[in-house]
Amino acid sequence: GRVVAREVVVDVDMVEDGNKLKLWPWEIPCYLPWPFPFPRPYPCPPPKPRPSPPPPPPRSPPPPPPSPPPPPPTPATTCSPGDKAKVKKCMFNTTSIDECCPTFQSILGTSCPCYKYAEHLDNQLLITIEAYCDVVTPCRSPPPKPSCPASDQEKVKTCMFNTTSIDECCPTFNSILGTSCPCYKYAEDLDNQVLITLESYCDVNNPCNGVQVIKLSKDDE
Numbered sequence: 248g249r250v251v252a253r254e255v256v257v258d259v260d261m262v263e264d265g266n267k268l269k270l271w272p273w274e275i276p277c278y279l280p281w282p283f284p285f286p287r288p289y290p291c292p293p294p295k296p297r298p299s300p301p302p303p304p305p306r307s308p309p310p311p312p313p314s315p316p317p318p319p320p321t322p323a324t325t326c327s328p329g330d331k332a333k334v335k336k337c338m339f340n341t342t343s344i345d346e347c348c349p350t351f352q353s354i355l356g357t358s359c360p361c362y363k364y365a366e367h368l369d370n371q372l373l374i375t376i377e378a379y380c381d382v383v384t385p386c387r388s389p390p391p392k393p394s395c396p397a398s399d400q401e402k403v404k405t406c407m408f409n410t411t412s413i414d415e416c417c418p419t420f421n422s423i424l425g426t427s428c429p430c431y432k433y434a435e436d437l438d439n440q441v442l443i444t445l446e447s448y449c450d451v452n453n454p455c456n457g458v459q460v461i462k463l464s465k466d467d468e
Contacts, residue, residue: 326361330354334365338372344456348380359386378428379455395430399423403434407441417449428455 275281277291326334334354337347355362355376362384365373374393376382395403403423406416424431424445431454434442445451 324360326354326358326364330358330361331364334361335368338365338368338376344376344379351376351380351382355385356382357385359384362386375428375455378432393427393429395423395427395433399427399430400433403430404437407434407437407445413445413448416445417451420445420449420451424454425451426454431455 272283273288275287281287333350337344337350341347355365355373362373363386365376377384378393402419406413406419410416424434424442431442434445446453
């Protein structure tokens with residue numbers, strides 16, 4: 248029953264692509280199968296555990312969905328108390344309409360509720376302010392901008408340049424230039440120097456400075 252060492256044929260397919268290899272038993276490396284019924288005469292280290300694959304890299308979170316654009320600002324439906332106070336003060340309690348033009352433009356020119364508020368306070372005064380300060384109504388259906396009628400323009404032009412008697416034209420100047428800011432502006436554009444002379448000679452009041460005139464008439468009531 249002696250065991251005689253002899254060479255054995257070991258299948259080394261896994262090692263050398265199908266080649267057969269003759270080895271002595273003690274030469275069989277641990278990574279090859281043991282072909283005998285008795286245990287190996289030398290210890291083999293336990294097989295190394297197969298390394299686990301590295302964990303997949305964490306997936307980057309999907310980008311957040313784009314935020315919807317902010318809704319357009321809704322126009323104010325009321326005129327703030329602060330704006331009302333500024334408008335009222337500039338309409339009735341000011342000595343200089345020029346200083347108030349920026350206020351009228353920034354408030355009445357951008358806020359329809361404030362424009363309506365001024366219209367309710369004194370529409371005639373608002374028309375004067377519009378012409379003098381060049382305020383454009385912000386309301387969707389703007390009333391026609393005050394202008395000098397063509398017939399009045401013709402009368403003013405005739406009296407300024409084609410008349411032999413300025414005295415005969417003074418009533419025309421007073422009734423048209425003294426009451427209509429657009430017509431006064433028209434005459435100013437035609438010839439400001441002539442207009443200054445007419446104002447002095449015919450005692451014409453500038454209606455575009457009518458804030459104080461209207462203010463005084465309101466106080467008299």
